[in-house]
Amino acid sequence: MTAPLVAEHLSKWYGQVIGLNDVSVTVPPGVTGLLGPNGAGKSTLLKLMTGQLKPSQGRVLVLGEPIWGNPALYLRLGFCPEQDAFYDRMTGLEWLTALVGMHGLERDAAEASARRALGAVDLLEVADKKIGAYSKGMRQRVKLAQALAHDPDLLILDEPLAGMDPIARRRTIRWIRDWGRQGKSVIVSSHILHEIEAMTSNICLMHNGRILAEGDVHHIRDLIDEHPHKVRVRAEQPRALARELLAEADVLSLTFESGGIVVETAEPDAFYGRLTALAASGTHGAIDEIDSPDDNLQAVFAYLVK
Amino acid sequence: MPSFWAGAARVFDVSLGEMLWSRRTVFMALVTGGPVLVAFVVRVAFALDLPAFRVNDLVVSGPTIFGLMVWVFFLRFTVPVLGVFYGTALMADEVEDRTITYLFTRPIRRGAVLMGKYLAYLACTGFVVLPSVMLIYFLVVPSRGGSLAAGFPSLLIDLALLALGLAVYGAVFAFVGAWFRRPLLMGLVFIFGWEPAVVAVPGYLKQFSIAHYLQGLVPHAIPQDGVVSLLAAVFREVPSTASSLFWLAVIWAVAVLLAVRAVERREYVLDQ
DSSP states (O other), X not given: OOOSEEEEEEEEEETTEEEEEEEEEEEOSSEEEEEOOTTSSHHHHHHHHTTSSOOSEXXXXXXXXXXXXXXXXXXXXXXXXXXXXXXXXSBHHHHHHHHHHTTTOOHHHHHHHHHHHHHXXXXXXXXXXBGGGSOHHHHHHHHHHHHHTTOOSEEEEESTTTTOOHHHHHHHHHHHHHHHHTTOEEEEEESOHHHHHHHOSXXXXXXXXXXXXXXETHHHHHHXXXXXXXXXXEESOHHHHHHHHHTSTTEEEEEEETTEEEEEEXXXXXXXXXXXXXHHHTTTSOEEEXXXXXXXXXXXXXXXXX | OOOHHHHHHHHHHHHHHHHHTSHHHXXXXXXXXXXXXXXXXXXXXXXXXXXXXXXXTEXXXXXXXXXXXXXIIIIIIIHHHHHHHHHTHHHHHHHHTTOHHHXXXXXXXXXXXXXXXXXXXXXXXXXXXXXXXXXXHHHHTTSTTOOHHHHHHHHHHHHHHHHHHHHHHHHHHHHHHHHOSSHHHHHHHIIIIIHHHHHHSOSGGGGGSHHHHHHTTOTTTSOOSTTHHHHHHHTOSOOOHHHHHHHHHHHHHHHHHHHXXXXXXXXXXXXX
């Protein structure tokens, strides 16, 4: 089977700034995680892979063809960008129908595809609601829906879990795994190892515009666990949540910030598990958003590049 | 994969609503609403028979005032201003709002995205400008001996002229927006600096303006009597109708082609 994505000596610079430096990588079929701290070059690589940027040097082949200036390839490629940007006045259904229509489908067929995609990300109930009124999690999901509505062979997802609550996160991870099992190739970027690890064991590790390692996630897993892991939680009742979390042995420190808390934990897996259970039970009110500040991975990468 | 024009049509569908409900629409409503307000004041002044509308005992007629308003308010101000503000923003708005990604990752040519947005600009500005001109016509022309029916062919020509102006200015500034940095500044300098200067002075430089060729089509709308003929005298050296149409078509075609080419070749780097 052809590799869905091949980059050969790919470089990209913006004036004097190097965004990507001589990257060669072959992405195999299935789900592949692109892992690296913010500023590692993940988004630049994804923009090159999706033909939004032109390589300064080298080339990128998507499904066997160069992508820059080759719009026909977008029939087989779906992209979920990182930015939280929409036509807020349109409903989810109108927006998706319009975007799918650009793939050459008639209006009825486009609307049917849009409905299917919204159903796939559990947004059918709010399909006729304006996107401006969607929650952050819904906005993330409608972005996913626009990427998969035309049933592409290759899905490229840039930080798809950013800003989601724990339950939406778990569901999205399950969908991504399922899409991989259905035979789609999926490339997912994240700066959180535990997210990537939950989707796939196949990763590309990026730092400073280079690929540091590719392959199985488990060999860097131990390195991650040696470093305390910070998690930012935005919650309805941060004080009650803090009381609950501080009782656990793996919580090393906890600080309050506006609308939430930042927790440092020695066992991220156990911590994320507990947080998801707490969110599901609603014992301490709603948990609106979890996020991992960048310094967890940064510490590991600093160690790796020594 | 959809054809260039099918892609442009889909982008048009998405962009028209966004454009109509954008912040610029308020600006456009003010720009086009001003002349309507003036027309209303003129109508009242006519009704009161104020002396301001008598020059050397000659009564300035409704059609004369209408022709003057079309030239001064619309062709020399509203149309170029809308062309600059909308044309330069066709791609810039999508880039600034970071929604361009959704359009550029579809199986349509980037040039079709620009074309769809350009057509949406024409429809959007046309929907607002042309009805307001018609409203002014109905307010001003029937006064002082003017006849709605007699002036109607002239109104149609005025509307066509305005649509042509919107198309040409829009195309030129779409190219400026796609090609240059700081396009708005360049556009404003062009319409408020370059064009008034070169049109007012004798010489060949006026051939490098759009206003010069629009003048060639407008004499029927510029009043020929009384004080306004003085204004008309300023705009001598106008080209023939055929020559004006030819050069406006050339400017439009070249600008559209260059804009499409610029968008297809340019990278758009979004701020994170």
